[in-house]
Amino acid sequence: MTHAxxxxxxxxxxxxxxxxxxxxxRTKVVLIDAAGGLRGQAVRKSGIDFAVTxxxxxxxxxxxxxxxxxxxxxxxxxxxxxxxxAFVTEETKTEIGCLARGGYHLFxxxxxxxxxxxxxxxxxxxxxxxxxxSFKMNRKCAxxxxxxxxxxxxxxxxxxxxLNALAAEATEMIKLGSYCTVFSATExxxxxxxxxxxxxxxxxxxxxxxxRVLEMDSLTDGVVMTGGVVAHNPYLAExxxxxxxxxxxxxAQPQFVGALGAALFARDAAAGQVAADAPPDxxx
Amino acid sequence: MSTSPTSPTARKTIQATELMGRIMRxxxxxxxxxxxxxxxxxxxxxxxGPAELLRALGFAVYFPENHGAMxxxxxxxxxxxxxxxxxxxSPDICSxxxxxxxxxxxxxxxxxxxxxxxxRVPRPxxxxxxxxxxxxxxxxxxxxxxxxxxxxxxxxxxxxxxxxTEGLVEDVARQIEALxxxxxxxxxxxxxxxxxxxxxxxxxxCSEIWRDVLETAMHSPAPLTFFDGTIHxxxxxxxxxxxxxxxxxxxxxxxxxxxxxxxxxxxxxxRLRLYWEGMPVWGRLRQHSExxxxxxxxxxxxxxxxxxxxxxxxxxxxxxxxxxAYLELFIVRAEPYKERYLADMLQRFKVDGIIFHDxxxxxxxxNNRYGLPQRLQASTGVPSLVLSGDLNDLRCVSDEQTKINAxxxxxxxxxxx
Numbered sequence: 001m002t003h004a005x006x007x008x009x010x011x012x013x014x015x016x017x018x019x020x021x022x023x024x025x026r027t028k029v030v031l032i033d034a035a036g037g038l039r040g041q042a043v044r045k046s047g048i049d050f051a052v053t054x055x056x057x058x059x060x061x062x063x064x065x066x067x068x069x070x071x072x073x074x075x076x077x078x079x080x081x082x083x084x085x086a087f088v089t090e091e092t093k094t095e096i097g098c099l100a101r102g103g104y105h106l107f108x109x110x111x112x113x114x115x116x117x118x119x120x121x122x123x124x125x126x127x128x129x130x131x132x133x134s135f136k137m138n139r140k141c142a143x144x145x146x147x148x149x150x151x152x153x154x155x156x157x158x159x160x161x162x163l164n165a166l167a168a169e170a171t172e173m174i175k176l177g178s179y180c181t182v183f184s185a186t187e188x189x190x191x192x193x194x195x196x197x198x199x200x201x202x203x204x205x206x207x208x209x210x211x212r213v214l215e216m217d218s219l220t221d222g223v224v225m226t227g228g229v230v231a232h233n234p235y236l237a238e239x240x241x242x243x244x245x246x247x248x249x250x251x252a253q254p255q256f257v258g259a260l261g262a263a264l265f266a267r268d269a270a271a272g273q274v275a276a277d278a279p280p281d282x283x284x
Numbered sequence: 285m286s287t288s289p290t291s292p293t294a295r296k297t298i299q300a301t302e303l304m305g306r307i308m309r310x311x312x313x314x315x316x317x318x319x320x321x322x323x324x325x326x327x328x329x330x331x332x333g334p335a336e337l338l339r340a341l342g343f344a345v346y347f348p349e350n351h352g353a354m355x356x357x358x359x360x361x362x363x364x365x366x367x368x369x370x371x372x373x374s375p376d377i378c379s380x381x382x383x384x385x386x387x388x389x390x391x392x393x394x395x396x397x398x399x400x401x402x403x404r405v406p407r408p409x410x411x412x413x414x415x416x417x418x419x420x421x422x423x424x425x426x427x428x429x430x431x432x433x434x435x436x437x438x439x440x441x442x443x444x445x446x447x448x449t450e451g452l453v454e455d456v457a458r459q460i461e462a463l464x465x466x467x468x469x470x471x472x473x474x475x476x477x478x479x480x481x482x483x484x485x486x487x488x489x490c491s492e493i494w495r496d497v498l499e500t501a502m503h504s505p506a507p508l509t510f511f512d513g514t515i516h517x518x519x520x521x522x523x524x525x526x527x528x529x530x531x532x533x534x535x536x537x538x539x540x541x542x543x544x545x546x547x548x549x550x551x552x553x554x555r556l557r558l559y560w561e562g563m564p565v566w567g568r569l570r571q572h573s574e575x576x577x578x579x580x581x582x583x584x585x586x587x588x589x590x591x592x593x594x595x596x597x598x599x600x601x602x603x604x605x606x607x608x609a610y611l612e613l614f615i616v617r618a619e620p621y622k623e624r625y626l627a628d629m630l631q632r633f634k635v636d637g638i639i640f641h642d643x644x645x646x647x648x649x650x651n652n653r654y655g656l657p658q659r660l661q662a663s664t665g666v667p668s669l670v671l672s673g674d675l676n677d678l679r680c681v682s683d684e685q686t687k688i689n690a691x692x693x694x695x696x697x698x699x700x701x
Contacts, residue, residue, distance in 0.1 A: 094691045094695055097696075131699050134667065137688070139685075
């Protein structure tokens with residue numbers, strides 16, 4: 001992320017713009033200033049009460065920005081829980097729109113964004129002018145999502161956090177044949193019974209995730225990957241680049257791109273409002 | 285520019301709906317009377333089966349697909365489908381079929397609640413199908429034929445037809461003619477060819493006025509939406525070939541033309557116009573209607589509602605024209621025809637985007653599966669969205685995914701507007 005390197009806050013913050021991405025798995029919050037610089041951020045497990053989680057994330061992000069809620073000039077919410085944060089904003093955008101906005105802000109060129117989230121995957125194409133050209137979401141099935149990897153980690157009796165390192169140390173890749181998460185779990189068990197190495201199985205699981213995404217749509221232009229799954233498993237991006245035989249760009253903080261997009265939309269809306277509210281030029 | 289949904293009440297209701305309710309009530313009580321008293325023979329017919337012939341022979345005509353849609357719209361289908369699944373009918377096949385057979389097995393029908401005194405669907409004396417829509421109707425009627433011990437007669441139509449040739453028309457016309465003798469034997473009367481001509485003429489006029497109704501949505505703002513159309517097509521489906529259908533559509537058309545004259549839209553503040561390709565999600569009609577209305581987006585046209593427009597009906601040549609009408613149906617046609625048809629509809633209705641409903645159990649009405657959305661976008665520039673769902677099996681429907689997709693599509697179209 002271009003703005004991610006130095007989140008230290010100045011003493012007296014100017015107007016801040018808030019983006020909340022209330023995902024099925026994690027809630028992400030980003031605060032930016034008028035120049036688009038990151039002033040605060042937070043991420044937590046979404047849990048069962050989006051509003052409570054969002055409040056906690058917001059408090060954390062405001063603390064990081066040394067600011068108070070009164071400094072928030074505008075806010076936009078996105079994600080599954082976007083309608084659950086009326087305490088801070090009723091303005092919403094889809095996560096597809098926010099990912100496109102955030103992705104293009106970080107990589108201002110024609111891009112295809114691959115977002116792998118907790119429950120769904122998306123392929124979003126953005127033109128050189130920043131406008132969305134198309135998008136695809138996975139169908140109802142969880143194959144290829146973070147939920148798939150969570151289930152498989154459980155079957156392999158390893159923690160989710162160790163998957164990336166395990167895949168990276170694979171010496172071969174055991175491909176799974178099934179679309180279905182449950183059938184894949186059966187295949188994993190078969191491979192365990194056959195004495196196959198866990199790292200090789202994990203690499204096969206990563207391959208399965210990537211194949212599910214690549215079959216959703218063709219990829220054009222520069223490829224950017226976002227979402228919590230690649231944030232924690234950057235080896236997925238490396239494998240993707242190998243499969244599509246071209247570079248894959250990763251933001252510094254892939255998990256926050258949707259929230260960043262929401263914050264940028266909030267800034268845009270406020271700017272539009274300022275323009276609309278500005279007194280007409282009186283001339284001479 | 286915000287796409288945050290506006291008020292969910294931004295839809296305008298159609299006054300003629302009450303009249304349609306009365307007409308449909310009379311239709312179902314008439315059917316029930318025929319079945320209960322035995323005063324008239326009852327024929328079950330597929331929705332684009334030879335209804336004209338059956339009416340001309342004096343049958344009371346019942347359409348199981350309409351019943352399937354009622355099971356869906358009353359949200360009973362999802363709990364009834366497993367009954368048919370357990371009887372050997374896969375969850376992957378037509379959910380009209382599985383819902384309807386499930387309802388029969390459980391002896392349930394939404395007709396009982398809607399029309400007090402009707403206890404069950406009208407028992408058939410004969411089942412008449414046309415496979416022009418799909419092969420499933422043959423299996424569906426075959427089940428009832430075995431269950432009830434009544435004959436199932438049918439027309440086998442070709443599929444993937446690009447040009448409706450003389451040879452194809454001749455073949456289907458002969459199959460329709462071959463139905464006459466066995467149907468005469470069941471009804472106990474000879475076919476009056478003049479009555480058949482009259483019925484075909486009424487179907488033609490019904491088709492024309494229904495087309496006029498749908499084409500009012502060429503105006504902007506559109507006075508009715510696809511979702512309205514799925515409700516108001518009831519008489520075109522069940523009463524094709526009768527004067528009642530014509531009388532109803534005259535009233536509806538007048539109301540819609542008045543809306544056009546007054547600049548009144550079905551969706552307040554219409555800012556985008558979409559096309560719906562595929563089946564409706566019957567159990568989510570209201571939600572989808574309200575969702576798009578809140579996005580100030582009018583779904584102005586559809587293949588589905590337009591499938592009851594039959595310009596080929598000709599009372600001068602009833603059998604051949606019936607065959608031609610049934611064969612010209614969109615669902616019978618090959619991909620090149622479908623692409624041309626859709627491109628024409630998008631242009632005529634001034635459409636900003638097209639939604640393809642990929643219905644899990646209805647491959648014949650899911651036209652996104654062979655690259656058509658991509659080809660259509662390349663030739664017309666109209667963007668598309670594929671919504672995964674089903675006509676009747678709500679286990680295949682994700683409301684949140686539908687909402688996100690629809691909202692994101694509207695956002696995208698507005699960005700590019």
